Amino acid sequence: MSHVKKTLATAAVMLTVAYGGVALLAEDSKPTGPDAVTRRLSQQQYRQVITDVFGPTIKVGGRFEPDIRRDGLLAMGSSQVSVTASGLEEYDKIARNVASQVVSEANRDTLIPCKPANAKQADDACASQFLAETGRMLYRRPLSKEELASRVKVANDAAVGLKDFYSGLGISLSTMLVSPKFLFRGEVAEADPDHAGQYRMDAYSKASQLSFFLWDSAPDPQLLAAAEKGELNTDAGLKKQVDRMVASPRIEGGVRAFFTDMLGFDEFETLAKDSMIFPKFNTSVAKDAQEQTLRTITNLLITEKGDYRDIFTTRKTALTPMLASVYGVPLVAPDGGWKPYEFPETDPRAGIISQVAFVALHSHPGRSSPTLRGKAVREVLLCQKVPTPPANVNFTLVQDTKNPQYKTARARLAAHATDATCAGCHKIMDPIGLGLEEFDSGGSLRSSENGVEIDNSGVLDGVKFTDAAGLAKAVHDNPAAPACVVSRAMAYGLGRLPAKTETGWQTAMQDGFKQANYRFPDLMRAIATSPEFYRVAPPTMGALDNPASKLAQKTGNTQEIQQ
């Protein structure tokens, strides 16, 4: 056991060292330029890669390392995290479980492309074939001879010890799944043959950059083949692949992943509502609410090829019976599944802001919050920073929903804002969030609070409105909204904020988005075909083709995880 822990600890050190020591960077040292970016696979990406490589029958269970949000995105945080020792133990458990399923009697005939001469003995040829093909998909590049030989040796040694070829193969596969080469994706620079003295991102790194951005998964065989042929190093070759990927149904996975990140849906994992106050809101509703918003977005942006800004005003959505009950509308779906639904013009719901996901996520467990909702509109949808409140704020008045003098949130916030230290920030949040007051913390429609009719009027950047639909229109028309999604999409794809030197590129993307009538797939295509998207820092460690192993050799850690 101690050996396992030692090797895991070694591996954890390798993860932080091998990829340039970007782990857990302090806030003030976040990458703002085209420095090398190394990102840990998200939980969803890990799952998707396993599904892509082995099929949906292979289940991925276990606890993943928590992600961190930076500059509004988990994708940004993914370039600033490492793997803890306990986290690596969990990855190891997950890997062993996945590997055991792959080599199981039920799956081996489907997932392993060869049969050993004797299932009770090692088989070099079959192990080599499986590990080379699988390793190429997992590492997102071909394995080097040394890498393959190392993995085959693990498989053979284990097979001899266990007297079972498949068990040996499973152990070798599990070591690949905990390798930093699988768990992390880095940018590898190579000398640019067209520009002497300069460097470019190598084709396999380009393929990963592209695939995780557009599909939220590893490159498929076609993309890897294009990388292998060098096609991604040409404008035409790159465009061909981008067009293919944007046209693929898998673009939906990429769009969903981006908006899941941008809208902060990971916070649903810790979202709780007081069931006595909001009996309709349960875990099913929370799950369906996220899905509803994502379906609304993907239907508009992909299926209908619509204007991004219309996600704030569209009345077309999809509902489950459970979610329909929260909205108080009838929905016949005998199978309990999803049905298209369009809110009538008379309904106060319009766009994603008034959907359950948004209003429930940006509320307190027992009450709504015009402040949190206004803050979310500013920060999430308009990319505007709202200062954090001072530490000594007295929230008693705002929290006292039974105060007979201040019966509505509007009244309580008005009283709270008489404190000059609070007023400054509240005036940039509350007038927005008050437009959503007709939706309670559980997302249901209401007309009054403590017997007082709710006033839904408010203002956003000088645009006055009287209800949620008016707020939706104000956000729709606000130029910061499309600008925000452009900058978020760029940061999401890059794993870093665009550098100051890339301001021109950012402006071009925003202009292009407008010219494309705010079609989101066009924005993704434009980003993915930009040379800037593949800018890479010059190598600093001299270990470009295989950084982990070469650094490991350099630091004396030649032993990979071979437990």
Next chain:
Amino acid sequence: MSLKSKAGLAASLAAIALCGLGASAASAAETRSFVISYFYDANWSDGKTDCPTGLNLSAIDFYRRDLAKAGHSHDEIEAALKDFPGEGGLKQPWVPLVAHRGNGKDNVYAHPETMADPGMIEVTGHYSYGFNLDGKGAASPSKFEDPDTHEKGVNNNLYKVEGCIRSYRGLPPPGRPSLPENLWDVLRDVIPAWLITVTAPNGFDKDGPVTVTWDRALGRITRDASGAVAQQDMTYQVDPDPRSHNELKGSVKGNVVSIEPADFRMVLDPYLQPEIKFQQTHMRLTMNADGTARGVIGGYQPWSTVYYGFADQGHIKEYAASINLPALYYALKRNADYDPDPKTGENRQISSAYIIEAVRAFVAPTVPNKTAFAVAPNAAKVQ
């Protein structure tokens, strides 16, 4: 009109549309639909006056008494009950003993008449939920008064029989008798939901006639976040099986709906009772502004159906709920108060009442060729 009122109106109109009553059918027609969240025996109690002489014995005590009467020795009884109730089900030594405590060979649950009436403490209090089913008012043989409506001569002899059984004793609202609550709580997750739809051709703003339909749904209820009650505003489809459809004429006064006496049937489940089949059915249902509804439905039903609803689980229900089943048999038979057998003169039905707790729901039209209990070959054809 407030937004909430607008929403409520929208919901009503939507329900109307779903029920197939076009807006042009009657300009002010309104429909309100509910799904039953709880349905249980209407057993009233204030904890004192309902059972002034005490409650019926617990199982181990009436087993000791009954077995002694059946001729078993003290040592034999105590040896059998040593680990009561214990584990192992039928292997427990007391099980065959109590199951044959009549004539020593026949099962007393199937043949309760094989033992003499052990006796049952019955309700002697003044109040009972229910209705004056026999129409005799204060002159009725029943001296019960409904605690809510203060109607005199309420006929609810099922309550009289079971109200002093500890697991069936009532609790002041919102409390519910424990075993009936538990049974429904379990049952509602496996049986189709029950729907009540009230249609007022002239709207609910003024008193007037209504039509009340009771239907079984195709699906089960969905619980809300508390887990205790049904989720409000869910949509249910009606089971077209005519056995599960009841259409009743009635009226609304204020927010209380009542019906004219009629026949009524609910197909349930043997776990509780295979069915409830009323004659002279009465109902009152209070529709609350928060979308909930609470009421009582009652009528005369065959007492044998009630008995076998208890008895089909034999010793399990007897010991777990402390219900002396042969005593229950005799008490139900003794208290039957309707439908005399032309040959024997013995009444075959017993007055009963059940509490309804419901929440607002949308009710959609039936789906042709599909029922909640579809069987092959039709089952293969349904969607």
